[in-house]
Amino acid sequence: MKRFNRIFTVAVFIFLYAPILLLVAASFSSGTSLSNFEGFTLSRYSELFSDKNMLGLLLNSLIVALISSVVASVFGTVSCFGIRRLGRRAQKTVMTVTNIPMTNPEIVTGISLALLFVFIGQMLKLKDVMGFWTLLIAHITFNLPYVILSVMPKLNQLDRHVGEAALDLGCTPIKAFFKVTLPEILPGIISGGLMAFTMSLDDFVISYFVYGPAFTTLPVEIYTYTKKPLPPKLYALFTVLFLAILLVMIVMNIVQARDDNRSRRNKNAKGEITLTRI
Amino acid sequence: MKRRNNVFKLLLSGPYLIWMAIFVLVPMGMVLYFALTDPDTGRFTLDNLMGIEEFLPVFGESVWLAAVSALLCIVIAYPVAYVIAKAAPSRQRVLILLVMLPMCMSFLLRTLAWVALLEDTGILNRLLGSLGIGPLKLIRTRGAVILGMVYNYLPYMIMPLYSVLTKLDRRLIEAAEDLGCSGTQVFFKVILPLSAPGIISGTTMVFVPAVSTFYISKKLGSSGTALIGDLIESQFKQSYNPNLGAAMSLVLMVMIFICMGIMNRFAGQDEVSRI
Amino acid sequence: MEKELIRLADIAMQFDGEEVLRSINLTVRDKEFVTLLGPSGCGKTTTLRIIGGFETPTSGEVYFDGECITNLPPYKRKVNTIFQRYALFPHLNVFENVAFGLRIQKLPEEEIRSRVLEMLALVNLKGYERRSTDALSGGQQQRVAIARALVCRPRLLLLDEPLGALDLRLRKDMQAELKRIQQQLGITFVYVTHDQEEALAMSDTVVVMDKGRIQQIGTPEDIYNEPQNAFVADFIGESNIIDGIMHEDRLVEFCGRKFACLDGGFEKRENVDVVIRPEDIDIIPYQNGHIKGTVTSVTFKGVHYEFIIDVDGFKWMVQSTDYRELGSEVAFIIEPDAIHIMKKSEYSGMFGDYSTYSEAYDRDIREFDGEEPQEEKQYEAEE
Numbered sequence: 001m002k003r004f005n006r007i008f009t010v011a012v013f014i015f016l017y018a019p020i021l022l023l024v025a026a027s028f029s030s031g032t033s034l035s036n037f038e039g040f041t042l043s044r045y046s047e048l049f050s051d052k053n054m055l056g057l058l059l060n061s062l063i064v065a066l067i068s069s070v071v072a073s074v075f076g077t078v079s080c081f082g083i084r085r086l087g088r089r090a091q092k093t094v095m096t097v098t099n100i101p102m103t104n105p106e107i108v109t110g111i112s113l114a115l116l117f118v119f120i121g122q123m124l125k126l127k128d129v130m131g132f133w134t135l136l137i138a139h140i141t142f143n144l145p146y147v148i149l150s151v152m153p154k155l156n157q158l159d160r161h162v163g164e165a166a167l168d169l170g171c172t173p174i175k176a177f178f179k180v181t182l183p184e185i186l187p188g189i190i191s192g193g194l195m196a197f198t199m200s201l202d203d204f205v206i207s208y209f210v211y212g213p214a215f216t217t218l219p220v221e222i223y224t225y226t227k228k229p230l231p232p233k234l235y236a237l238f239t240v241l242f243l244a245i246l247l248v249m250i251v252m253n254i255v256q257a258r259d260d261n262r263s264r265r266n267k268n269a270k271g272e273i274t275l276t277r278i
Numbered sequence: 279m280k281r282r283n284n285v286f287k288l289l290l291s292g293p294y295l296i297w298m299a300i301f302v303l304v305p306m307g308m309v310l311y312f313a314l315t316d317p318d319t320g321r322f323t324l325d326n327l328m329g330i331e332e333f334l335p336v337f338g339e340s341v342w343l344a345a346v347s348a349l350l351c352i353v354i355a356y357p358v359a360y361v362i363a364k365a366a367p368s369r370q371r372v373l374i375l376l377v378m379l380p381m382c383m384s385f386l387l388r389t390l391a392w393v394a395l396l397e398d399t400g401i402l403n404r405l406l407g408s409l410g411i412g413p414l415k416l417i418r419t420r421g422a423v424i425l426g427m428v429y430n431y432l433p434y435m436i437m438p439l440y441s442v443l444t445k446l447d448r449r450l451i452e453a454a455e456d457l458g459c460s461g462t463q464v465f466f467k468v469i470l471p472l473s474a475p476g477i478i479s480g481t482t483m484v485f486v487p488a489v490s491t492f493y494i495s496k497k498l499g500s501s502g503t504a505l506i507g508d509l510i511e512s513q514f515k516q517s518y519n520p521n522l523g524a525a526m527s528l529v530l531m532v533m534i535f536i537c538m539g540i541m542n543r544f545a546g547q548d549e550v551s552r553i
Numbered sequence: 554m555e556k557e558l559i560r561l562a563d564i565a566m567q568f569d570g571e572e573v574l575r576s577i578n579l580t581v582r583d584k585e586f587v588t589l590l591g592p593s594g595c596g597k598t599t600t601l602r603i604i605g606g607f608e609t610p611t612s613g614e615v616y617f618d619g620e621c622i623t624n625l626p627p628y629k630r631k632v633n634t635i636f637q638r639y640a641l642f643p644h645l646n647v648f649e650n651v652a653f654g655l656r657i658q659k660l661p662e663e664e665i666r667s668r669v670l671e672m673l674a675l676v677n678l679k680g681y682e683r684r685s686t687d688a689l690s691g692g693q694q695q696r697v698a699i700a701r702a703l704v705c706r707p708r709l710l711l712l713d714e715p716l717g718a719l720d721l722r723l724r725k726d727m728q729a730e731l732k733r734i735q736q737q738l739g740i741t742f743v744y745v746t747h748d749q750e751e752a753l754a755m756s757d758t759v760v761v762m763d764k765g766r767i768q769q770i771g772t773p774e775d776i777y778n779e780p781q782n783a784f785v786a787d788f789i790g791e792s793n794i795i796d797g798i799m800h801e802d803r804l805v806e807f808c809g810r811k812f813a814c815l816d817g818g819f820e821k822r823e824n825v826d827v828v829i830r831p832e833d834i835d836i837i838p839y840q841n842g843h844i845k846g847t848v849t850s851v852t853f854k855g856v857h858y859e860f861i862i863d864v865d866g867f868k869w870m871v872q873s874t875d876y877r878e879l880g881s882e883v884a885f886i887i888e889p890d891a892i893h894i895m896k897k898s899e900y901s902g903m904f905g906d907y908s909t910y911s912e913a914y915d916r917d918i919r920e921f922d923g924e925e926p927q928e929e930k931q932y933e934a935e936e
Contacts, residue, residue, distance in 0.1 A: 009361040012354060016380050016432065019391030022401070034394030035401050075294065082291025094291075097298050100306070103482070105490030105534065107507050108527045111514055112305030115312060115524065141301040144294075161640035164607055167627040168634045169654035169705060176628075179653075183644040198382040204493075209514060222386045223493070230390065238387050245382045253375050 024242065027235035034235075044236040051233060054218075058237065061217040064132075064207075065200040068139035073193035075140070076147030077185070080155050083148075098149070101142045110209035113138050117210060130212030138210045139203065143196035150192030154185040187259035194252045198245060309531075312524035326525035333509055333526070340505040341533070343420065344489035347427035351435040351484045352477055354428065359439035359476075363446075374440065381433045389426055389497050396422055396498070418500040426494035431487055435480035442476030443469075478541050486534055506530055555583035557619070558709060558741050559604060564613035566599055566765075573599050574765045577613070581709075581743060581758075586735055588744045590752040591762035592788070597745045598637075598713055600762070604743060605634045605711050618708075633702035634711040638718055639694045641686040647673070647697055648682035654705040672700040675734065692723045699731070703738065710735075712744045716751065728755055749789050753777065761785050782895055786828045787904035793834075793869050794905020797827035797894070805894055808844055808864065814892040826895040828905070831859070831870040833891030836877065842884020844869075848877050861907050868907040 022034065027045070031038040048054060083094050101109055113134070121129025158181065166176035204219035211220050222234065316323045330337075362373045380388065395401050396416040406412035416422060446469065454468045492507030499505075506526060513523030559581040566574035574596045581587050589597035602608040603615060606627035615623045622630060633654070641650050648669055655665045673679055676696035686694060695715065702710055715731070716724045732755050735742050746752055752759050753773040761768045761776060761784075769781040780786035783794050797807035802817030807827050819825060839845065846864035853859075857872045862883060869885075877883055 005357045005361050009358045012358050012432070013376060015429065016377070019388045019395065019429070020380060020383060022391045022394065023387055034391060035397060035399070035404075075297075078290055079294035082287060082289075082294060085287040086291055094295065094298070097302055100302050103486065103534075103538075105486055105507075105530060107490045107492065107510055108309070108531055109305075111510065111520075111523060111527055112309045113301065114514065115308040115520060116301070116305045118520075119308060137301060141297070144297070159638070159640055161636040161638065162642060164627070165634070165636055165640040165642070165701075166653070167607070168605060168632075169701070170628045170657040172628055173626075175657070180642055180644075202382055202384055204386060219384060219386060222384065234387065238384060242383060246379065249375055249379060249382070253371055257371060 020242065023235050024239045026232065027239045029232070032229065032232055034230075044233050045240075047231075048233040048236040048240075054231075054233065054237065057216060057218045057221050060215060061201055061219070064135050064139055064217055065197050068136055068143050068200050069193050069197035072140050072143035072147050072196050073189055076144050076192065077151050077189050079144075080148055080151045083152070084155060095152075098145050102145045102149070106203075106205035107209075109142060110138075110206040113141070113206070114209040128212050128214060130210055130214075132212075132215040134210040134212065135207055135215060135217065138206050139200045142203070142206060143200055146196040146199065147189065147192035150195065151185055151188040154188035158184055187255055190255055191252055194248060198248065201241075201245075309524045309527050312521050313528040314525075315521060317519060317521040326521045327529070329522055330525055330529055333506075336504060336509055337506055337529070337533070339503065340489050340507075343423055343427065343503075343505070344485050347424050347431065347488045348435075348481050348484045350424065350428050351432050352481065355432060355435035355439050355480065356473075359436050359443055362436070362440050363443035370444075374437075377433045377436050377440075385430060386493065389430070389494060392422075392426060392429065393417065393497055396425075417498060420499070420503055422498040423495050423503050423505075426498040427484075427488040427491065430491075430494065431484040434483035434487075438476040438480040438483065439473060440476075442473045446472055481541065482538055485537065489534065490530060555585065557581070558583045558585075558617070559743070560616040561600070561603070562614045562616065564600070564603060564610045564615070566596070566603065566608065567611045572765055574603075574610070577767060579760060579767065579770070581741060583708075584739050584741055586732070586742045586744065586755060586757045587760060588746060588752040588756040588758070589760050589762060590746060590749060590788075591768075592747055595762040596765040597747075597762050601634075601711050601713055601743060601745050604709075605632055606630050631707055632709045632711060633705050633707040635698045635702050635713065635715045637713045637715075639698040641694055641697055641701070643686060645686070646682070647678065647684050647686060647689070650686060650697055651700045651704050653701065658705075668704055669700075672704040675703070675737075676700045676730075691719055692727065695719065695727060699734065703734070703740070707740065709741045709743065712742060714745055714747070716746075716748075724751070731755065753789070761788060763788070779893060780828060780895065782898035783826050783828075783900040783902075783904045784898070786826075786893075786895065787900075791831050791870055791872075792905050793829045793831065793907070795827045795829070795867065796902075797825050799823045799825050799894060803889075805892065808867075810843060812843075812887060812892060813889040814894060815889055816892070816894040819894065819896070824897055826897060826901050826905075828893040828895060829869075829887055829891055831872040832857070834869070834871045834873075834885045834887060836860075836871060836873050836875060836883050836885045839882050839884045841886075843886045845882065845884045848879055848881050848883060851877065851879050870907045 025037065026034050028040050028042070029037045030041040030043070083091055086094065114130075117129050117134045120126075162184070163176055163181055166180040167173065171179060202219060203217075204223060207217050207220050208223060211217065218237075222230075225231070225234075313326055314322055314324070316325065358377075362370055362377070365373060393400070397403070398413055398415070398417065400417070402416060403413040406414065450468055450472070451464055454464045459467060489505075490507045490510075491505060492511040495503050495505045495508055510523050510526050510530070513519045513526065557580050559579075561577050561579040564574055564577040565572070577596075577600060579587075579600075589600055591597050599608060603610050606622070606625060606629075609624060613623075614621050617630070617632070642653065645653065651669045651672055652665050655668060660668075670679075670682070673682065676699050678693065678696050678700065681689070681693065681697075686697060689697065695718075698715070712731075716727050719727060728751060731742075744752075744755065753776075756773055758770060759773055759776045760770050763784050769776060769785045771779070776785065777789055780789065780792070786792040786794055795807045797805045799805050799819040799822065800811065801821060802819075803814055805812050805814050805816075805825065805827060844864055846862040846869065848860050849863045849868065850861035851858055854872070857874050858876055860871045860873065860877060860883075862869045862871055862885075871885060
């Protein structure tokens with residue numbers, strides 16, 4: 001049974017990675033289709049890096065992902081403090097609303113935002129309401145829950161006396177926040193922000209309904225490409241992004257590993273306290 | 279002092295409340311509004327909802343395919359999550375990273391890679407051909423759509439299962455063994471019931487995107503396997519009829535809401551019976 | 554006598570309309586060790602937080618060195634606090650935790666170093682500078698918290714149940730150590746605890762609180778020997794509290810008999826509460842006794858036996874080194890100096906009869922009853 005499970009697990013990983021490996025392999029193939037391998041070449045990469053159009057789209061994606069995840073991280077963290085100050089009932093309601101973008105099908109989030117933007121466009125008599133700003137707003141909206149849901153538990157874990165101890169030792173409230181509270185919840189902010197960034201970078205469904213001809217992101221462009229044969233340099237781009245995301249995830253992993261170790265040790269210390277109390 | 283506190287509180291939470299109201303609640307309201315109004319006159323009507331009737335088979339097909347995918351995901355993800363949860367801590371991190379990594383990679387391109395694998399003249403058929411089998415009809419079948427769904431959403435099932443399994447208290451298993459359970463009995467009487475919360479959250483995380491997808495079916499399915507997502511998409515992108523699209527979305531949301539309600543009810547009962 | 558350092562003048566505190574403190578008047582002198590003692594929810598922690606600046610009282614003023622500091626925020630007060638469960642900064646190591654306050658004051662690096670090391674030596678944590686605070690035991694964390702507060706050289710140190718999370722033996726050691734540090738550095742301590750033994754052992758002055766009010770202020774001896782009401786008598790040590798009538802100065806009647814006593818100053822035939830400590834009662838041969846009863850419970854306590862003796866339905870607690878058998882008829886006498894007379898109070902009749910006595914139950918109620926909800930309430934209100 002044990003051996004079966006292990007072999008099965010390996011098979012599942014092959015299943016998960018086969019298409020990825022295929023795409024990576026295709027980036028080095030001189031053939032034009034995914035299923036035909038001809039000679040080895042690096043020309044896909046040079047094509048990619050000389051294609052201003054494609055790099056522009058990538059830049060668009062990165063800009064939207066970066067701005068939306070940074071805004072969501074700051075905005076979300078500040079909001080967490082605010083939400084915690086609300087009454088219990090209000091807090092529950094706010095968290096339910098926060099969960100809506102997470103549990104709703106993406107397509108519904110996409111079209112609902114599209115309906116709103118079109119409506120606002122009509123109200124303001126704008127010709128092309130869809131574009132950079134609508135994309136950014138949509139991305140911030142679906143990024144916020146990731147940040148809130150990863151910062152909130154950190155804030156709840158925080159010993160409120162720790163903040164008071166900083167005040168007691170001479171910190172002004174603002175200093176206490178930056179010297180004590182922020183370092184404590186930072187792992188939550190970082191992992192929420194990184195998660196938001198990767199989600200935003202790869203988002204297609206929501207972006208597809210709120211992008212405009214003036215500003216397109218890479219995944220949306222890939223979708224509209226699919227009517228024609230895909231340019232092979234996309235595979236090169238995929239490979240580059242794969243490596244980049246791998247790097248981001250390793251960093252995230254290290255941050256979390258450190259944080260986990262610490263909270264595990266903390267828990268042990270607390271366990272000891274409760275034991276002695278009993 | 280008290281008043282300053284209140285101002286501070288509003289300053290911190292106010293912007294978020296306003297943001298979520300405008301960009302989450304109002305859009306939901308707009309879906310409701312569009313679903314219940316006539317596209318030409320703007321008057322209240324149930325025509326859009328009634329109009330869905332002819333698409334009911336599509337709804338049925340979507341739910342069916344998504345449910346089968348979710349079930350397959352449970353069966354496939356469980357042993358994987360179990361193996362990962364049992365691995366040494368340093369290895370666990372690496373394996374979990376490997377599970378999460380595909381979630382962050384372009385979902386479109388990965389699906390296209392499956393097209394290349396499954397095509398009539400694709401890689402798999404050529405491999406089979408060299409063994410003297412085939413060519414099989416792999417792509418443009420329901421099976422291919424299910425495969426696409428399982429492939430794309432499997433990590434969303436592994437993650438919650440993994441997290442319940444790692445939190446499982448070893449002493450419970452030992453207690454069960456102590457009370458005379460065999461290995462299989464331990465699994466079915468202790469481990470499986472305790473992982474119910476993970477199964478439930480994984481099922482929602484697979485079912486919701488699977489039932490509403492419109493890309494997988496377009497690429498891997500045939501014209502006969504159009505899903506709700508495809509219908510909604512075409513109402514907005516091809517034949518522009520947002521009212522009908524909104525009505526479909528509304529039905530989709532209600533459907534998902536009911537499904538989740540039923541599952542949570544099960545979970546709730548499970549909790550009670552366990553106590 | 555040292556001069557006044559802290560004065561609380563008529564402090565009242567309400568959270569959401571609920572009265573937590575009422576007319577608190579308290580003076581703490583320089584270099585004094587004052588303990589706020591009371592059951593959970595009595596307002597002792599709130600009082601401490603008002604002194605620390607974490608709460609602003611609804612009315613009343615706080616004076617520090619004669620200066621009104623009621624609205625001064627905590628970071629501007631020359632007061633430091635040792636928090637319940639220490640509140641060490643988890644992201645800083647031992648050295649940086651202790652150095653925190655000095656760094657905020659922007660002292661030169663050299664001075665910080667020498668002061669931190671000196672302080673760590675004082676609390677017996679030499680060599681622990683680089684350790685992470687999570688890697689320390691409860692007692693060591695406690696010492697870091699002490700060092701962190703004292704390194705700022707406060708005039709006044711506030712301690713909120715600092716030993717509550719330690720086990721019994723460690724607690725005793727730390728009591729002695731805290732007392733030593735207080736005397737060595739000559740700092741004023743205001744100490745909050747619900748443990749009466751701790752309060753008696755450490756303090757110069759004990760402030761007994763209940764229901765948001767001060768019940769009695771005095772030296773440990775005063776509090777024990779001359780409790781002002783039934784609550785104090787019961788909370789500090791064990792007491793038999795009996796209804797009595799004061800006939801005249803130095804003559805009291807209870808249990809149907811008149812007894813000579815040492816108290817006076819009451820009205821003629823005033824109803825009073827009579828307190829008799831269990832260790833002050835002498836068991837004597839049956840025929841010679843003032844009061845006669847039956848032993849209904851015997852517990853061996855090491856130093857002595859503890860008897861519950863039923864006298865016409867009122868259960869007395871008596872401690873004696875001589876063994877008596879369960880069910881035996883005994884008598885006891887009460888000497889005049891064993892009798893303490895109290896005026897009637899709202900607590901009369903609530904304590905002092907051991908009819909429903911259960912030691913474990915009693916302790917549980919005292920220590921844990923309402924502790925968490927009370928804390929929560931305070932936090933919520935503060936936020």
